[in-house]
Amino acid sequence: MNATPGHLDHLAELVVLQDAFGATISGVDPATPVPWCGDWRVSDLVEHLARVHHWAAAKARSTRERPLGQGPFVLEDLYRDCAAELRDTLVELGPDAIGSTLLGRGPASFWRRRQLHETLVHLWDLRTAGGLELDVRPEVWADTVDEVVTVMQPRQVSMGRMARLPSAIELAASDVDRTWRLDTADEGPATVQVRAPASVLALMLWGRRSPDDADVEVSGDGDVLRAALVEPITP
Template identity: 65%
Template sequence: MTTDRTGALTLLDTLAGLQDDFLTTIPRVDPATRVPWCGRWRVTDLVVHLARIHHWAAGQASRTQETPLGRGPFVLEQLYATCAAELRDTLTALGPDARAWTLVGNGPASFWHRRQTHETLVHLWDLRTAGGLGLEVEPALWADTVDEVVTVMQPRQERMGRMEPLAAPIELVADDAGRSWLLGAPTEPVPSATVTGPAETLALLLWGRARQDDPRLAVSGDAAALADALGRRLTP
């Protein structure tokens, strides 16, 4: 994670660092390795997916229709390096305030600094965990992953009719980052359940990579309401 002099996340630099980590991890993991939290995917599918997403996001940021990459087969490291560089170069050239297409309508290109940082972080976790490798990331970055789900992704899922609103919110408390959130049901201030734990585990919970019975998490309140919330399409 990179911060500026005020301590705020500088996400374009953070994105570049995560992309570099992803690229250097690719040759360390057998491409046929299963990625069980991503359905039937193997590592090959994961790498191609993230490369395609970077390529697509570069087009969204510059408001141009991307040229399809084709079906492959691909040389994984070469493909990922090319698409990662394309995204970084595009975002750098545009600057954060350029007008872009985003997941929530027209907005600043900086939207993609954040969105692609968290897309890369989650898939870097996927890749390294599938390969039995650890990943050390500061809690503040994982906390921002949680924040993006709560403030952008889950509300968008509701607006698009991909999930019904929660009857009552779920409180999320990152005890290593000093942050908390209410997920869903913004008009109802009283949470049905509270989940406390490391920001990383909360982020992985929302992205379907951790379970509510994870020993790193403490759950109070209505566990059934939490299970119901987690069973919905909180993210695309």
């Protein structure tokens, strides 16, 4: 597995995507459905990401989050305030402070990467729901894939939310030089190989794209891939 990412300034990338998310809110009807997020509407999506930013800021500080209340909220204001809270917290703490992470005590900078990818996936949700394109560098999307493979899916296994996959799955990005091997109890050769742009691989792992899409190349046992993707690979 080529798991060494190219250098990404996760905090700088997070700020760019937060700004893009905030700028998009007013351009999409809040009642617009977000079908890949169950019965959510855009208003639910915006409120969710704002609350996650607020929660993550408290985790980074190892403090109890202050309740935001039930609303109703002015969506643009809610998101702007929570995004700024997270950004200011991560800047103030710096890269070496210790806080609470999804993996226990660790560097508060964990949240730079985690919130970058949370924001990226939900920015795709928001813009796609609104019929808008999203242009993000493949290197950022590749890091989204890497986070799922190295952090999120192993955590799901360790928490007992899913069993280890019985067969190896190899993922290859077609637009950057990155490959990954999705968790498996089997150290043998991969029974299925998947090649697609990094954005497509990331969105497939997060339940937004299908292995049957035209820009996905699947070699080997496609049933193994489909079975894996119905597992709770991500929370």
